[in-house]
Amino acid sequence: MIKLLISILLLFTIFSSCNTKNQEKGDLNTILATIDSTDLTPLTNLSIYYVGKGENNTLRYFVNLYQGKCSPYLVDMTKDNLSIAKIDNQFVLKSCHDDYLTKAKIKESVTLYCKLNVYLLQTDEYGNVYINPFQEGPPTMMRISSNDKNPDSSKYSHYKDNWYKIR
Structure with missing residues (x-):
């Protein structure tokens, strides 16, 4: 009886872990499809990422130029209707004076970003898109734009269509 119970628990664990992996892949495919069907022109040459809770239980984001040398803007949004509660430029002014x-x-950029359901989104001047959909950290996926005539794909492995996993 104990062996049967252990076998059932083991099978349940195996099926649960496979289901979780498929669900994550499904969620990733949904995120990629949403990004692919969205005009990201307003996000060109920007970097936006979620950093946690801000003041008064808001959601806090950093907004910066893609590979920018200045400090980012701190943007707080309300949770209920995703409206901008505060844009803080104090670090921008300290680092770049303007x-x-x-x-x-x-x-405009943060409102669009919030519709994409990712932690980090960056776009470069060619329209390449870099994302980390599930956690804080550097980009894990890249969509190569047709405008990029010399993409360096040595750091990526093909995922699907024009999406690549960053190695």
Whole structure:
């Protein structure tokens, strides 16, 4: 009886882990499809990532130029209706002495980013898209744009269509 119970638990664990992996892959494919069907032009040459909770239980994001040398803007959004609660540029002014993005551009960019359901999203000047969909950290996936005539694919392995996993 104990052997049967252990066997059942072992099989349940195996099936559960496979289901979780398929669910993650399914979620990834949904995220990629959403990105593919979205006009990301407003996000060109930007980097946006979720950093946690901000003041008054808001969601906090960093917004920066892609590979920018200045500090990022800290943007707080309300959880309920995803409206901008605060745009903090104090670190931007300390590092670069001037704003490099307008509040309108930040609002447009973060609002679009929030619809994509990723932790990190970066786009370069060619329109290549770099994402980390499931956790904080560097990009784990890249979509190569047709505008990039010399993509360096040595750091990537093909996932599907024009999407690649970063090695």
